[in-house]
Amino acid sequence: MSTVRLSYPIPSNDFIAAGEASSNVKKILSQIGIPAEKIKKAAIAMYEAEINAVIHAGGGVADVEITAGRVVINIADNGPGIPDLELAMTEGWSTAPDNIREMGFGAGMGLPNMKKYADRLQIKTQVGVGTTVTITVNFA
């Protein structure tokens, strides 16, 4: 079974380049011929994870694995980690600083949106070490 593997660096503190990885993945999924609504789910969930890595963790790496049945997006950073994951999953909860909010980010919808659009969301986080978010979207 063939697998397409892609890897993108996520820059730190660069809101213009942020979102490039998810927009590339979106393009690639449509070239493969994945249904539009699945592409939308994957692209939105990945975008949120990407932006989170930019805002909170000084960037990271996005690894994407596409098979005929699903896409698995792994976003890993070496940031501060999430002390209270349950709280972080609450809609509207945000630790983003004011300057980030002024740019229209940090509305506290990142993780809730990931959960909403991913078919499966796994988060491994350790304070002081980093966070790895794994988003799975099934095509069928």
Add this chain to the structure above:
Amino acid sequence: MNEYFHSVNLDKNKCRGCTNCIKRCPTEAIRVRKGKAGIIRERCIDCGECIRVCPYHAKTAISDELDVIKNYRYRVAIPAPSFYGQFDKKYSRDNILNALKGIGFDQVFEVARAAEIVSEATRHMILDPSVKKPMISSACPGVVRLIQVRFPGLIENIVKLESPMEVAAKIVKAQLGKNSNIPKEEIGVFFISPCPAKVTSVKSPYEKQTSYVDGVISMKDIFVKVLAELGSPDNTARYSAAGLEGLDWANAGGESGALPTEKILAVDGIHNVIKILDEIEGDRLSDVDFVEALCCVGGCLGGPLTVANVFVAKTTLKKHILEAPVSSIEKMPPKSFEELVWTSNVEYKPVMKLDQDILKAMEKLEKLESIYDGLPGLDCGACGAPNCRALAEDIVREIANETDCIFKLRQRIRDLAEEMVELGGKVPPVMDSDGQEEDG
């Protein structure tokens, strides 16, 4: 007509095979082959961007010649609102409409009047909570086709109301049917267009089977004739009836400005439109109920078939807007807005797909990625594709070769030359004298 009719076309004699158009095309629909820019028909959305950027005027729009009106006994011109922006400010709308009539029409009817009806219908729709938001205007056919090929997730958001051009043609034909005994087939209604995508809309409509419009005439083509007629002293008969709301559709922001809400966004210029559609598809645009997106910078006044500079035309139109009544709509209420709803729908055209079979498409994609990694990433366009990634895509689609890249070709030649030098230095053992000397 046929599905892949396109107004945008190439004049092979003028094309020099440069890279201007391939690099600006929003759907990567152009490739240079044998020194000429060829359009991939299923990808073209008729936005006219290539017509605008071609320095040799090799990209043209096919529209109807003025002579086609002679095929009809009763001829009606329906000018787009942008038409008024093409002439000197000193001429009134009535002067312009009289002059237009003077070049061979029996009647003129302003599309701007129909635009007011479409605005009214849109105002009803925007209040309906069952209508998907943000609504994306279908006023620009280039944008609708862009959504079809690049933003399938937004097809549901398109406002499925007939365009002012169609509504105008329908009204004209209905009125003539009621008030005259001219047989239907002898009436010809002609749109005076700033835009090649509108030509395609008439020849190959996506929203229904056949258009009410019988021909589309380019503003450019009749400009000089109308100008000559403008000199005539008796062009003062009153034909203008549209209100400022309808006229403002020629401007970017005009259509959305007529809506009773602040939650609007107006974007013009195809590359700006793509960025906004990306935002909408990514669910990142909040608090917007209506999006007016137009391919051309400045809106229809900036259309590729216009004559006047878009910014000058804007000022001219402003004058007409100031002179116009607020609205003409109460003079002609439509029976019901349902009449304006599309009878067929637009479908996703997956033209970017690498293969019909997902597994094969994935294989091609893997190959594409590895080829792309080996390309220089200069996006020079010398291979005939708009950028390195597009070349990699063409290679896996088997319509291009890796050595089409001049850097790849040079590398191959260099490798070959080095190998030749190396081979040239090798001496067959029978002629090798070194060993003998050492022995001796």
